[in-house]
Amino acid sequence: MAYPPAAHSPTTRQPSVKVILTSADVQRVVDRIAHQILEKTQGARQTVLLGIPTRGVPLARRLAARISAFEGVDVPVGVLDITLYRDDLRQHGTRAVGPTDVPAGGIDGRRVVLVDDVLFSGRTVRAALDALNDVGRPASVQLAVLVDRGHRELPIRADYVGKNIPTALAESVRVTLAEPDGVDEVRLYGGDR
Amino acid sequence: MIRHLLSCADLDAGTALEILDTAAEMATVAGREVKKLPALRGRTVVNLFYEDSTRTRISFEAAAKRLSADVINFSVKGSSVAKGESLKDTALTLQAMGADAVVVRHPASGAPYQLADWVDGSVVNAGDGTHEHPTQALLDAYTMRSRLGRLAGLSVAVVGDVLHSRVARSNVLLLSTLGAKVTLVGPPPLIPVDIAAALAPGAAVCYDLDSVLPQSDVVMMLRVQRERMNDSYFPSAREYARRYGLDGSRMRRLPEHAIVMHPGPMNRGMEITSEVADSPRSTIVEQVANGVSVRMAVLYLLLGGNNR
Numbered sequence: 001m002a003y004p005p006a007a008h009s010p011t012t013r014q015p016s017v018k019v020i021l022t023s024a025d026v027q028r029v030v031d032r033i034a035h036q037i038l039e040k041t042q043g044a045r046q047t048v049l050l051g052i053p054t055r056g057v058p059l060a061r062r063l064a065a066r067i068s069a070f071e072g073v074d075v076p077v078g079v080l081d082i083t084l085y086r087d088d089l090r091q092h093g094t095r096a097v098g099p100t101d102v103p104a105g106g107i108d109g110r111r112v113v114l115v116d117d118v119l120f121s122g123r124t125v126r127a128a129l130d131a132l133n134d135v136g137r138p139a140s141v142q143l144a145v146l147v148d149r150g151h152r153e154l155p156i157r158a159d160y161v162g163k164n165i166p167t168a169l170a171e172s173v174r175v176t177l178a179e180p181d182g183v184d185e186v187r188l189y190g191g192d193r
Numbered sequence: 194m195i196r197h198l199l200s201c202a203d204l205d206a207g208t209a210l211e212i213l214d215t216a217a218e219m220a221t222v223a224g225r226e227v228k229k230l231p232a233l234r235g236r237t238v239v240n241l242f243y244e245d246s247t248r249t250r251i252s253f254e255a256a257a258k259r260l261s262a263d264v265i266n267f268s269v270k271g272s273s274v275a276k277g278e279s280l281k282d283t284a285l286t287l288q289a290m291g292a293d294a295v296v297v298r299h300p301a302s303g304a305p306y307q308l309a310d311w312v313d314g315s316v317v318n319a320g321d322g323t324h325e326h327p328t329q330a331l332l333d334a335y336t337m338r339s340r341l342g343r344l345a346g347l348s349v350a351v352v353g354d355v356l357h358s359r360v361a362r363s364n365v366l367l368l369s370t371l372g373a374k375v376t377l378v379g380p381p382p383l384i385p386v387d388i389a390a391a392l393a394p395g396a397a398v399c400y401d402l403d404s405v406l407p408q409s410d411v412v413m414m415l416r417v418q419r420e421r422m423n424d425s426y427f428p429s430a431r432e433y434a435r436r437y438g439l440d441g442s443r444m445r446r447l448p449e450h451a452i453v454m455h456p457g458p459m460n461r462g463m464e465i466t467s468e469v470a471d472s473p474r475s476t477i478v479e480q481v482a483n484g485v486s487v488r489m490a491v492l493y494l495l496l497g498g499n500n501r
Contacts, residue, residue, distance in 0.1 A: 081218070085231055097493070098218070135225065135227075
């Protein structure tokens, strides 16, 4: 799960920090995923990118921009807020609901690529699939993530993965992106690496 | 977020805007094919109505159902209240049934406060006596913001039976919190002398509707509550309509962008003419639609998390 501010595991020692992807790495990875989407979707035909807030949204926009730059195809981009579909609503105080913005053409009969920053338990993606179900009926759904850190709690996998990072549960992965945070970076907190 | 919604006086600007912003997201659901969200699955909302009300009860019911809550409608007619059960015993019954929220309308001002002491769930005031009706004020503010783009700095005239109007009280409190300037207009017997000062420092009182109209961005007409009019507060309905009714010629004195609101149900020909009620300036039908979105937002914010 990737929600700001990412909680660090509480230790008395100075937590170790390791940069997994630098700014240049993030750009290369986004370029690669854009190519892979083009390849797997016959040139992004009938495809819609939906970003999951918060950091899935700028990632989806970047993927669309790269796809447009590589092949001149304009892929519709939208936002899918999953707050009201989460399975842990009752374990926290009330969460603020964000905007959902489905592109004008809708998603019926299209191929939807969900975009998120970190794939962890898979619960966010499950919520997104439920939300999608109420918005329309896509022909198929794929998943693109910048980082897969493992520890799935549900039978969910990604179609496009920027980087697989083997992690311990006690560690936390934090993705920052230029649009909301000022810098592109993926960091791993905690652990003794 | 607050635990109960009893009065607009309990809402600071941040909380009120959070409700309006959440309502804006809830409104997008109404445009979808599947008008349902799973956020309140397994929660129970009881509508406890001691007074007749169609639109408010239906609006709360629709809001709770769109959020997948279970709804129990409890109206006094045909219930054990008709057999003399007290509010407290009814509250304890609801408590035992595990109500997560009680939406209450009661003829006695303050009844929801009593109820909030007796039940563990959240209490939403859906109108108590002549005291308050907070969700109506929230949906009115939502409607103003969506039509005019802002609330801060708006001039709002609230016209009519302010004395008996819980809608007026809630609106003065909420709109002042959100930076609008409210003027209460009506015949002197229906406007308590110190009400403006008591409710909000910025609110004003004026007894002449025609002088207020040209400076108003919003005119909110209140229903003349015939059922509360045992004493004669004004000489006749015709005289009231002539001095304080909004007709076509008065409407044309409003600024170009101004809107006309009414909480419903209307007495056509009394406080508002059909020409005005059915004009493009009138937001009366929008207010009903917005009511569902705003009540969804309130129920979600009260019940969506573990705010116990």
